[in-house]
Amino acid sequence: MYKIVKKEKLVEDIDRFYIKAPLIARKAKAGQFVVIRINEDGERIPLTIADYNRSNGIISIVSMRVGKTTTLLSSLKESDSILDVVGPLGNASEIENFGRVICVGGGVGIPPIFPIARELKKIGNYVISIIGARSKDLLILKEEMEDTSDELYICSDDGSIGYHGFVSDFLKEYLEKNLTGNADKRKDIARVIAIGPALMMSAVADVTRPFNIKTIVSLNSIMVDGTGMCGACRVEVGGKTKFVCVNGPEFDGHQVNFELLLSRQKIYCDQEKECMDIYEHKCMLDK
Amino acid sequence: MTEKINRKRQKKEKIPRVAMPEQEPEKRNKNFNEVTLGYTEEDALREASRCLQCKNPECIKGCPVEIDIKSFIKLIQEKKFDEALKKIREKNGLPAICGRVCPQEDQCEKVCILGIKDDPAAIGRLERYVADREMKEIAEGIKECAWSEVTKQCTREKIAIIGSGPGGLTCGAELAKLGYRVTIFEALHEPGGVLVYGIPEFRLPKEIVKREIDYVKSLGVKIEVNMVMGKILTIDDLFKEGFRAIFISTGAGLPYFMGIPGENLNGVYSANEYLTRSNLMKAYKFPQCDTPIIRGDKIAVVGGGNVAMDSARVAKRLGAKHVYLIYRRSEEEMPARNEEIKHAREEGIEFKLLASPVEIIGKDGWVHKIMCIKMKLGEPDDSGRRRPVPLEGSEFNIEVDVVIMAIGQGPNPLLTSTIPRLELTRWGNIKADPITGKTNIEGVFAGGDIVTGAATVILAMGAGKSAAAAIDEYIRTSIW
Numbered sequence: 120m121y122k123i124v125k126k127e128k129l130v131e132d133i134d135r136f137y138i139k140a141p142l143i144a145r146k147a148k149a150g151q152f153v154v155i156r157i158n159e160d161g162e163r164i165p166l167t168i169a170d171y172n173r174s175n176g177i178i179s180i181v182s183m184r185v186g187k188t189t190t191l192l193s194s195l196k197e198s199d200s201i202l203d204v205v206g207p208l209g210n211a212s213e214i215e216n217f218g219r220v221i222c223v224g225g226g227v228g229i230p231p232i233f234p235i236a237r238e239l240k241k242i243g244n245y246v247i248s249i250i251g252a253r254s255k256d257l258l259i260l261k262e263e264m265e266d267t268s269d270e271l272y273i274c275s276d277d278g279s280i281g282y283h284g285f286v287s288d289f290l291k292e293y294l295e296k297n298l299t300g301n302a303d304k305r306k307d308i309a310r311v312i313a314i315g316p317a318l319m320m321s322a323v324a325d326v327t328r329p330f331n332i333k334t335i336v337s338l339n340s341i342m343v344d345g346t347g348m349c350g351a352c353r354v355e356v357g358g359k360t361k362f363v364c365v366n367g368p369e370f371d372g373h374q375v376n377f378e379l380l381l382s383r384q385k386i387y388c389d390q391e392k393e394c395m396d397i398y399e400h401k402c403m404l405d406k
Numbered sequence: 407m408t409e410k411i412n413r414k415r416q417k418k419e420k421i422p423r424v425a426m427p428e429q430e431p432e433k434r435n436k437n438f439n440e441v442t443l444g445y446t447e448e449d450a451l452r453e454a455s456r457c458l459q460c461k462n463p464e465c466i467k468g469c470p471v472e473i474d475i476k477s478f479i480k481l482i483q484e485k486k487f488d489e490a491l492k493k494i495r496e497k498n499g500l501p502a503i504c505g506r507v508c509p510q511e512d513q514c515e516k517v518c519i520l521g522i523k524d525d526p527a528a529i530g531r532l533e534r535y536v537a538d539r540e541m542k543e544i545a546e547g548i549k550e551c552a553w554s555e556v557t558k559q560c561t562r563e564k565i566a567i568i569g570s571g572p573g574g575l576t577c578g579a580e581l582a583k584l585g586y587r588v589t590i591f592e593a594l595h596e597p598g599g600v601l602v603y604g605i606p607e608f609r610l611p612k613e614i615v616k617r618e619i620d621y622v623k624s625l626g627v628k629i630e631v632n633m634v635m636g637k638i639l640t641i642d643d644l645f646k647e648g649f650r651a652i653f654i655s656t657g658a659g660l661p662y663f664m665g666i667p668g669e670n671l672n673g674v675y676s677a678n679e680y681l682t683r684s685n686l687m688k689a690y691k692f693p694q695c696d697t698p699i700i701r702g703d704k705i706a707v708v709g710g711g712n713v714a715m716d717s718a719r720v721a722k723r724l725g726a727k728h729v730y731l732i733y734r735r736s737e738e739e740m741p742a743r744n745e746e747i748k749h750a751r752e753e754g755i756e757f758k759l760l761a762s763p764v765e766i767i768g769k770d771g772w773v774h775k776i777m778c779i780k781m782k783l784g785e786p787d788d789s790g791r792r793r794p795v796p797l798e799g800s801e802f803n804i805e806v807d808v809v810i811m812a813i814g815q816g817p818n819p820l821l822t823s824t825i826p827r828l829e830l831t832r833w834g835n836i837k838a839d840p841i842t843g844k845t846n847i848e849g850v851f852a853g854g855d856i857v858t859g860a861a862t863v864i865l866a867m868g869a870g871k872s873a874a875a876a877i878d879e880y881i882r883t884s885i886w
Contacts, residue, residue: 142638156595162687162696163595187696203595205632343687343697346593346634347818348603348659349679353670360663360670365820379670382771386672390698397693 120200124177129259132184133227134193135169141176143168143206149234150212150337150369153180154345156203157191164188165342165364167231167314168207178206181230181259187394208345209368213335216243217309221293222268223286223323224250225315229260231337232314237267239312245269247308249289251315255280286315287322294330308332313372317380324372334372338363340383355379423525424453431752435722438607438690441749442506450535454482456520457527464517465529470868471576473497475514475529482532491536499579499625500572500618500867502541503601505534506610508864509743541617560626562586563881566649568635568821571599573655573854573866575622580874582625586881589649591633596686599657601863603686604678606716608723612685636824641850651849651877654836655870658855659818663811664708668766673700673773677709677717677812684720702808704728706776707755708763709812710740715747717810718755729755730804734762734781734794762794764801766809775803815860822856835859843873848886851877 125137143153152167166180184190195201212235220239224232229250240246246267251274252258258273258280265271273281274289282289290311297306310333313323320336327334340352340363347365354361355376361367427443428434434441445453463476473494481490494501510516510530518526543549562585567574570592578588596602601615623629633639635656644652661676663669680699683689687697705721707714710733721729731750733740736759740747751757760781767775780800783792817834829837829846836845836852843851853869855861880886 142633146638160688160691160695162698203632205593205595205634207637208634343679343682344594346659346820348661349682350661350663350676351679355670382672383670385771386700387698390692394693394696394698 120202121204122200123195123197126195126197129181130257132193133181133257133259135179135181135230136192136195137177137179138201138204139176140178140204140206143204144171144173144176144178147171147178147207148211149214149238150231151207151209152345152368153178153204153206154208154342155180155192155201155205157188157195158202161191161202162188163203163205163343163345165208165339165345167337167368168234169230170234178204181227183227186391187398190395190398205345209364210366212238212312212369214238214242219245219247219306219308221290221308221311222246222248223290223311223313223315223319224248224260224264225286225313225319226252226257227259228313228315228319228337229258229264232312233260233263233267235312235314236264240267240269244309247293248272249274249286249293251275251281251286251289253277285319285322286313287319287326290323291326294326294332298330310335311372312336312369317377317384320372321375321377321381324375324377328373335369336372336375337368338370338375338380339368340380341386354383421452421456423456423528424449424531426528426531431749431754434608435719435753438723440611441608444538445531445535447539450482450532451485453528454479454532457483458519460519464519465514465527468514468517469497470513470864471498471871473514473533478536479527479529479532482536487536487539491540494533494536495621497871498867499576499622501533502537502614503572503610503618504864504867505530505532505537506614507605507862509862511744513864538614541614560585560587563650564589564648565651565653565877565881566591566644567653567655569593569599569654569656569854569856570597570619570629570631571655571657571854571866572601572863573657573870574599574653575619575627575870576867577653577655577853577870577874577877578627579622579625580871581877582622582627584874584878586878587628588626589628589630591635591639592629592631593634594686595631597629597631603682604713604716606681606685606720607690608719609716634820636821641825641847645849650881651851653843653870653873653877654821654845654850654852654856655854655866656818656821656856657866658815658860660816660834661811662814662816664763664813666763666765668768668773669811671766671768671773672771673702673807674766674809674811675700677707677713677810678815680717680810681713681720684724690720690724699724700808701725702806704730704804704806705808705810706730706732706763706804706806707810707812708732709814710735710742711812711814712742712746713815714810714812715742715750715755717812718750719753721808721810722753722755726808730758730806731755732758732761732763732776732778732804734760735783735791736760739783739791758804760794761802762796763809767803773807773809775805776809777801777803815855817856817859825850833859839876841872842876843869844876844886849880 222236248268352363357374465475478493515526661678688695689699707718761778781794784795787793838852843853854866
């Protein structure tokens with residue numbers, strides 16, 4: 120059992136959980152994830168480690184209510200426990216002094232990009248962050264991102280805060296403005312790291328491709344064990360099949376077959392809906 | 407003397423091997439209850455009476471963990487069932503499991519003298535009977551569980567075991583019996599390895615696995631779940647924490663795919679995923695349990711081993727109208743146990759033999775058809791089995807909505823990749839001494855599928871057992 124020592128509601132439907140998991144906290148690195156299972160009948164789902172504190176043994180995860188498992192998770196309170204937390208899984212982000220880097224985070228992709236941005240900055244990179252949400256009320260971790268970025272740009276789909284449009288649109292304008300015809304090599308962008316919904320990461324990869332900027336994306340495929348045992352999470356990268364759980368979760372965005380990723384993310388749409396309907400019905404009866 | 411045995415044999419052979427009671431095929435292919443129902447006391451006594459009690463029993467030599475088969479059957483003949491079980495447990499901590507899933511026909515029963523002229527003694531079924539009998543008597547309150555309360559206090563050196571499958575459990579049990587403080591680290595949330603994620607409920611009920619693991623725990627073995635070794639703790643961490651030796655038994659946890667077009671379509675599973683969803687995650691109880699699984703109408707399973715049979719039989723139970731088992735050789739070459747093949751056939755699995763998939767054809771991202779090519783058998787290959795050769799131009803399609811790839815599993819590199827100095831074969835298996843399990847790193851032993859490649863439960867148990875002896879010797883002598 121893994122105790123929830125603190126729970127924060129970030130915005131509607133998005134919570135941050137601080138979980139006591141000393142061994143995971145001791146080893147976790149930016150870019151890695153955990154697999155959780157809430158109760159005996161529960162499924163196993165992967166969640167990125169949003170942060171870790173080695174000294175007090177606490178990791179944090181951020182979860183948005185979408186299906187039954189995340190809804191169940193959001194119903195848990197402080198001092199409740201999660202049955203299983205397994206990690207740290209996947210490979211850590213490459214943290215080196217690349218020079219100028221752009222960190223792009225969309226929606227619940229912002230929490231996982233945060234520790235990466237922080238570590239990149241710590242090691243001496245000039246960190247430009249672009250974060251976005253559907254609207255102002257749904258934007259999370261703005262302050263944290265401000266603290267870890269040399270430049271921070273905010274986007275919203277509805278224009279209620281910052282740039283009116285997608286993070287990928289802003290990125291495109293930013294690159295065009297700063298790189299086109301730019302002779303100052305110091306302004307070159309060494310790499311872009313993008314985390315968010317698959318469509319967003321795909322759009323970011325499309326934007327950076329003509330500029331030939333190395334672009335890393337963190338893929339969020341369906342998983343079961345998270346240890347390379349089942350292959351549920353397989354994706355195509357550079358025409359080769361890879362397992363996100365052990366070969367990733369980060370890959371070269373220009374090589375990823377996003378169409379396949381999007382298709383495979385929808386395998387259990389009907390079942391997820393069925394499960395959710397039953398759960399909601401039960402919740403109503405309980406009330 | 408020979409004459410005496412011959413006379414004895416003639417007398418005994420009059421009793422035919424007692425058949426295993428089973429659920430009817432048409433009933434069982436719709437439920438997940440155990441297929442075989444187990445002997446009654448009468449069955450067991452009758453079957454035990456067939457044993458010749460040979461002076462030099464071959465059966466014991468045929469057993470990878472050297473159970474004293476002759477003695478335990480003698481005890482059954484004398485109705486001393488508890489003592490019979492005790493006799494088995496001297497060598498084997500998991501009798502209810504082995505009685506069910508060991509390929510006895512290739513081991514102890516293969517060399518049974520009775521088998522020369524008649525069917526061999528049903529050693530596995532008898533082993534299962536005594537183990538189940540204890541479990542049943544405890545459940546019914548007829549008998550107190552002699553071991554549930556007494557968790558032994560072990561005081562000797564700390565030993566770490568990675569992986570709680572049959573190899574790890576056996577090694578742990580053996581070392582605990584010798585007084586070592588054993589911790590088994592398991593990556594999944596349930597201990598048991600392939601016994602819980604791989605072998606289906608109807609072949610090996612999970613209650614039974616749990617019970618046998620409880621027995622191992624009662625010997626003093628600690629099991630820590632959710633520990634993905636290499637990630638949460640490394641081999642070096644373990645040594646630093648005072649573990650004197652490490653036994654790696656992580657199994658064959660890497661699914662193979664064929665590398666044909668269409669394998670990443672929705673509806674294509676590795677057998678590992680399909681079985682893990684169904685067994686470990688109980689997807690067959692969806693939506694009561696949250697893990698989903700695609701229930702197709704027409705399902706193709708590719709492969710001819712036990713894992714393929716298990717997948718096909720799960721698919722049938724999940725309601726598929728047609729389950730096609732596609733295998734590139736003929737039934738004779740199938741690596742699956744005869745009993746599994748027979749059960750699968752009875753349950754309505756349709757065998758497509760001498761055929762091999764060349765492409766999976768999709769429609770809107772989902773599996774639609776599987777294209778196969780017919781094969782014929784050529785000259786024997788390295789394995790001694792006749793090599794399948796494709797017949798040019800013989801392609802044909804089968805309409806299916808789910809495809810399960812059960813063509814084998816390899817060594818999972820998750821742990822081994824974190825130990826760069828550990829010597830591996832070119833397939834990624836750990837190089838270890840076949841008897842002692844010693845690797846090239848002092849204090850690190852390995853055994854089971856991670857060394858041999860995918861094999862059987864009992865072979866992993868045998869490896870766990872002999873490694874335990876080697877670990878004991880290493881600790882006592884400090885000689886590597």
